[in-house]
Amino acid sequence: MAKTKTLFSCSNCGASSPKWLGRCPVCNEFNTYIEETVVDRKKSGEYRGFDETRMSSLADINVKNEQRIKTGMEEIDRVFGGGIVKGSLVLMGGEPGVGKSTLALSIADKVALAGNKVMYFSGEESLEQIKLRADRTGVKAEKLILVTETGIEKITSLMEKEKPALAVIDSIQTTFKEDLDSVAGSVNQVKESCAQLMYAAKKSGIPIIIIGHVTKDGNIAGPKMLEHMVDAVLYFEAEKYYQFKILRAVKNRFGSTNEIGIFEMTNEGIKEVKSPSKMLLDSLKDNKTGSSIVTVMEGTRPLLLEIQALTARRNYGIPQRTVTGIDYNRFLIVLAILEKMLELHLENQDIFINVAGGIKIVETACDLGVAAAIYSSYKESKVSTKMAFIGELGLDGEVRPVQFIDQRVMEAERLGFAACVIPARSAPVKTTMEVIKIGNVSELKKLI
Ligand SMILES: Nc1ncnc2c1ncn2[C@@H]1O[C@H](COP(=O)(O)OP(=O)(O)OP(=O)(O)O)[C@@H](O)[C@H]1O
Ligand SMILES: [Mg+2]
Structure with a gap:
């Protein structure tokens, strides 16, 4: 088991310090430092980064064409930069209730309908609740596997075993690593879970979509501090009482960040809006x-x-x-x-x-x-x-x-x-x- 140590982390921006600070020197917020237990990597020798050093001249590196999974939903594929890149870790953030789970379930459904195995890990809703949503929104892909699990080690080992073409984690705030004392959703739990998922995605080539909650000012332990760790950050946003919901890429290592996808939330689920002007x-x-x-x-x-x-x-x-x-x-x-x-x-x-x-x-x-x-x-x-x-x-x-x-x-x-x-x-x-x-x-x- 990995060794742990105590650290103080800023719940606003994720900065950490060995002692408690009244004001965060990074984001200048007051009273945001909380005590947490983190894995001491120097002592545990646990993986962080690549397994081995590799060196090569640029010309000698052979890569196959970037492999992308198309969802068939034009609005989604465009925001992803032409499909979901294999082995990428994508963060999909949004305010509570905006429709993240519904959108993620539709993406999972579309990919599964094309004959791929897709795993949807939920830490927030029971299998029956997800099934109800699936029925209501017309999601019926047979190869879609639903799992209720929050332990990050179990999630990654299940992924390794099942080898799905796409995995969805709903949500990163509910996942936790057993050897950390802090509660799920705290700064270090979220960071550690994300790091593990990143490793799993790069090692196995499975693209993973993680869902994260943000508040209006975007300052809870979650998406904001994960932005630099993941390959792409998409925000699903909607002004209350307005017609459209917009999926916007704010970071994308594999595509443009200018693109948006426009959706409408109806009783039958999320619908693409292909001609919003009309x-x-x-x-x-x-x-x-x-x-x-x-x-x-x-x-x-x-x-x-x-x-x-x-x-x-x-x-x-x-x-x-x-x-x-x-x-x-x-x-x-x-x-x-x-x-x-x-x-x-x-x-x-x-x-x-x-x-x-x-x-x-x-x-x-x-x-x-x-x-x-x-x-x-x-x-x-x-x-x-x-x-x-x-x-x-x-x-x-x-x-x-x-x-x-x-x-x-x-x-x-x-x-x-x-x-x-x-x-x-x-x-x-x-x-x-x-x-x-x-x-x-x-x-x-x-x-x-
Ligand atoms: N029976 C229903 N009929 C129509 N719309 C519904 C129904 N149930 C939920 N919705 C809509 O679905 C949206 C919530 O979707 P969803 O649960 O995917 O959001 P979320 O962002 O995942 O929320 P959370 O932060 O709680 O996980 C709301 O806008 C709600 O109006
Ligand atoms: Mg949800």
């Missing part, structure tokens, strides 16, 4: 006041989203600005540009911005659309819901070119839009729809 925009029939359509890129995929703005006169006090879905500082810049270039008096207006569907826009290509929505609400004049706005605003009011203009315009055309407003300096775009080029934000006056 779903969001279908209900938009008439031209509206205080609303504009923008195209934003989420990874390689253009999305058309509705930006809603409301300006309302306030006769006393400091006007309120409330923004959801776009960057607040960027919004303030757009406001200042509108005040200066279009001579709008926004200083006595409450202004609210919302992006329909609960999607967060992180790029500046929506500036023109935000300006159009605010202008339209302020002037109470309608904007065509068949017109898409694309462009970044410079501080002098210039509408500046943005990347991927072709894809953005083509997506608008595909969804039946009549016109696109794009920056004047953009390269020519091949399209049959009307393209309106504008060089300055003041030209919005002619369109709205």
Whole structure:
């Protein structure tokens, strides 16, 4: 049995120290150090890292093509970078109740339906509870094996014996290593379990998906401190009461981190949303006041989203600005540009911005659309819901070119839009729809 020693670890960031500290020197949080027992590796001689030293020139290393398991769910495969890489350890984090188990069970089902053996280890729910969820969500793969086990040694030895094509651990906070005194879910238990799973994945080539809970500020013993240990980190997120749930890669050693997968939670389980723009925009029939359509890129995929703005006169006090879905500082810049270039008096207006569907826009290509929505609400004049706005605003009011203009315009055309407003300096775009080029934000006056 491995020898152990006592350490103090920060429950916020996972840093450790031989003595108790009032304030963590790494994350600067107060009162986060807790006493734990850890395996003393120097004394136990237990494995950490590779078994042996290997050295070779780059040219002499032969590797087969990266092997990936496809789930057949386009939204999932894209986020994984084209399928789950064999031998990879993937952390799937998310707030409690967001649907991590449901999503993981669907992934396991899809892989098992293709004729692979898949093991789903649960430390949170009984076999019957998982079966109920499987029945409700239409999961019925015969080669899906459910195991209720939390001991990490038992989990890895079962995996070695059964050799599944994919393993899911639900969740890392419930797994524990027997020779550690601390409770499951504590910093060292979580770290140790993760290290063991990493070793098991690399040794056996079995890809492992581990599920981890995070709170809103992401600071419990779990996903945040495991991020550097695993190959890929995916976050499953959803704004409460919004339609979509989004799987986002924040780290991926085998693919891009720009990609997102969009899902919807229905009574029948998790459904992929292949054309979110269409779903969001279908209900938009008439031209509206205080609303504009923008195209934003989420990874390689253009999305058309509705930006809603409301300006309302306030006769006393400091006007309120409330923004959801776009960057607040960027919004303030757009406001200042509108005040200066279009001579709008926004200083006595409450202004609210919302992006329909609960999607967060992180790029500046929506500036023109935000300006159009605010202008339209302020002037109470309608904007065509068949017109898409694309462009970044410079501080002098210039509408500046943005990347991927072709894809953005083509997506608008595909969804039946009549016109696109794009920056004047953009390269020519091949399209049959009307393209309106504008060089300055003041030209919005002619369109709205
Ligand atoms: N009978 C049901 N019908 C419809 N939706 C359901 C039903 N039961 C659960 N759900 C939905 O499933 C989601 C919870 O799924 P799931 O248990 O996969 O989440 P989780 O992230 O794994 O949660 P936890 O943190 O508790 O493990 C919730 O959004 C809930 O609304
Ligand atoms: Mg769960």
